[in-house]
Amino acid sequence: MGNYNQAVILEQIRRAGAMSRVELASITGLSAQTVSNICQRMIEAGIIAEGTRSTTTSGRGKPPTPLLLVGDSRFAVGVHVDPSVISTVLLALDGTVITHRRHPAPTAGEPAKTVRLISRQVERVLATAAVDRERVVGVGIAAPGPIDIERGVIVDPPNLGAWHRVPLQRSVSESTGLPVVLDKDVTAAAVAERWLSPTIRDLNFAFLYLGTGLGLGLVISGEVVRGGSGNAGEIGHIVVDPAGPPCSCGQRGCVAVTCTPAALVGEAERLSVLPRSRVGSDPRSVDDALSEIVSLARRGNALASDILERVGERISRMITVVCNLLDVDRVVVGGPLWARLSPWLESQIPLALTTRLVAHGIHDVEVVGTTLGANVGAIGAACLVLDDTLSPKTDSLLLS
Numbered sequence: 274m275g276n277y278n279q280a281v282i283l284e285q286i287r288r289a290g291a292m293s294r295v296e297l298a299s300i301t302g303l304s305a306q307t308v309s310n311i312c313q314r315m316i317e318a319g320i321i322a323e324g325t326r327s328t329t330t331s332g333r334g335k336p337p338t339p340l341l342l343v344g345d346s347r348f349a350v351g352v353h354v355d356p357s358v359i360s361t362v363l364l365a366l367d368g369t370v371i372t373h374r375r376h377p378a379p380t381a382g383e384p385a386k387t388v389r390l391i392s393r394q395v396e397r398v399l400a401t402a403a404v405d406r407e408r409v410v411g412v413g414i415a416a417p418g419p420i421d422i423e424r425g426v427i428v429d430p431p432n433l434g435a436w437h438r439v440p441l442q443r444s445v446s447e448s449t450g451l452p453v454v455l456d457k458d459v460t461a462a463a464v465a466e467r468w469l470s471p472t473i474r475d476l477n478f479a480f481l482y483l484g485t486g487l488g489l490g491l492v493i494s495g496e497v498v499r500g501g502s503g504n505a506g507e508i509g510h511i512v513v514d515p516a517g518p519p520c521s522c523g524q525r526g527c528v529a530v531t532c533t534p535a536a537l538v539g540e541a542e543r544l545s546v547l548p549r550s551r552v553g554s555d556p557r558s559v560d561d562a563l564s565e566i567v568s569l570a571r572r573g574n575a576l577a578s579d580i581l582e583r584v585g586e587r588i589s590r591m592i593t594v595v596c597n598l599l600d601v602d603r604v605v606v607g608g609p610l611w612a613r614l615s616p617w618l619e620s621q622i623p624l625a626l627t628t629r630l631v632a633h634g635i636h637d638v639e640v641v642g643t644t645l646g647a648n649v650g651a652i653g654a655a656c657l658v659l660d661d662t663l664s665p666k667t668d669s670l671l672l673s
């Protein structure tokens with residue numbers, strides 16, 4: 274219970290920047306004595322510090338002492354395993370990205386190589402930042418689902434063909450000697466947005482992740498939604514083009530076979546926008562080919578433009594299904610594809626929402642790109658570690 278209350282207080286200070294003991298007691302509902310004891314403990318641990326008292330008095334007694342977060346007192350490493358790229362960040366307790374790295378992923382068939390690469394990247398960010406290892410609370414890994422969150426295992430991700438029940442959490446922990454937390458990439462991205470949002474009350478949003486695969490992270494009423502097994506947000510088999518190609522699930526025109534980079538590149542090859550001979554099937558070659566489609570469309574190639582217009586329509590259709598189901602106020606879009614596809618998505622999504630959103634006219638749904646850039650998954654993974662040690666998990670406070 275003590276740790277939980279500490280997490281509640283720390284989150285308040287982190288979000289506000291500075292807060293007095295009196296304000297903390299009033300906001301959290303904890304007793305003045307409890308707040309005082311917890312703050313003393315955190316001051317001794319170096320996580321927070323007393324600031325300078327204001328010189329203006331409020332008329333009664335001495336002004337309260339503000340408590341400030343010590344941003345560089347704790348750090349976490351975040352790693353995002355996308356099938357085409359491994360992104361690594363070092364995040365300070367105050368949310369500052371101290372340093373980051375991106376490295377092409379090993380080919381999908383080699384989980385052992387990926388584990389070695391992750392460990393090397395973790396060591397490199399720690400060496401670059403030259404932080405005291407004692408202050409590093411752990412490593413967060415954001416990986417494509419499905420995952421077995423209890424065992425820290427990547428199960429059989431569709432875009433990492435040879436990965437079958439890879440115990441990533443244990444392997445990385447053994448090779449780095451640091452505690453490791455594993456979560457789905459889309460959930461991590463939603464965690465990053467929630468963590469860095471100035472307010473969390475009444476926060477209802479979906480994070481649409483556009484990468485080698487597409488997925489959804491969810492925050493409802495300020496809480497990250499993981500579902501029963503940690504695998505919520507699977508949108509791959511929402512039908513967005515009933516006349517589209519067949520999917521392994523038995524339907525036609527699912528997101529998984531019409532909106533992924535592999536689907537777009539396949540379409541471009543069939544329409545001879547790209548030569549059929551050029552592309553390997555690994556995620557990196559597909560990603561390069563997708564960049565080529567975008568570049569052709571920008572240079573005025575009508576067929577390439579049509580392909581991207583169509584994917585804009587399909588993704589918009591999927592977003593309206595999600596918004597109608599969950600009644601979110603905001604859709605945040607990010608992931609490695611967002612920067613390239615945003616011109617086509619930004620033109621289509623508002624129109625789709627206007628025509629198909631059931632709650633249209635009652636409330637608007639804002640669609641925005643993430644402000645956290647391509648590292649959003651890695652930042653979220655680092656937030657998970659800090660969350661795990663420092664933040665509350667539910668809205669209800671445990672009063673002592």
Ligand SMILES: [Zn+2]
Pocket residue numbers: 509510511520521522523524527529
């Ligand atoms: Zn399907």
